[in-house]
Amino acid sequence: MKLDFKWSRLDDLSALELFEIIKARESVFVVEQKCAYQETDDMDLHSWHLCAFLNNELAAYVRVVDPGIKYEQPSIGRVLTLQKFRNLKIGRSLMNEAINFTEKKFPKMNIKIGAQVYLQNFYESLGFKTINDGYDEDGIPHIDMIRTSIINKQNNYKKR
Numbered sequence: 001m002k003l004d005f006k007w008s009r010l011d012d013l014s015a016l017e018l019f020e021i022i023k024a025r026e027s028v029f030v031v032e033q034k035c036a037y038q039e040t041d042d043m044d045l046h047s048w049h050l051c052a053f054l055n056n057e058l059a060a061y062v063r064v065v066d067p068g069i070k071y072e073q074p075s076i077g078r079v080l081t082l083q084k085f086r087n088l089k090i091g092r093s094l095m096n097e098a099i100n101f102t103e104k105k106f107p108k109m110n111i112k113i114g115a116q117v118y119l120q121n122f123y124e125s126l127g128f129k130t131i132n133d134g135y136d137e138d139g140i141p142h143i144d145m146i147r148t149s150i151i152n153k154q155n156n157y158k159k160r
Helices: 015-032 042-046 083-088 091-105 117-125 150-159
Strands: 004-009 047-054 057-065 075-081 111-116 135-137 140-147
Touching: 015 047, 015 057, 015 075, 015 083, 042 047, 042 057, 047 091, 057 083, 057 091, 075 083, 075 091, 091 111, 091 117, 111 117, 117 140
Parallel strands: 075 111
Antiparallel strands: 004 047, 047 057, 057 075, 111 140, 135 140
């Protein structure tokens, strides 16, 4: 299985690409998770959008919000795999691509996420650490997590 990744800013997306992203996000975050909220938001204007395609079909998506918009750090969010593709375990490849991109785009900066609690072990396996006790967001338990940048890890190690 070969995933094709495409990174775009909002202005660079075609109308059809944007339609597919919105349709996918609403399908997962509004319909499946039964959350009535404004799914598209102003952070989309300040984000990098990653589409993962399998056989030219949108299979997964994630956005990276620029630092200083949602959090002080860059943030990975709206992580989804469309239901049709979930048995393929695309999430790890998607997140690894998002982490690598974010670390290159924003070197020396940690990455912060607001994660659904049931995915805590998954994000921990990718190097994220929980930083709070949790909170309710749209009726779903969440926690904030941080992944320390490789450069910050090296600097902390040198200080010892």
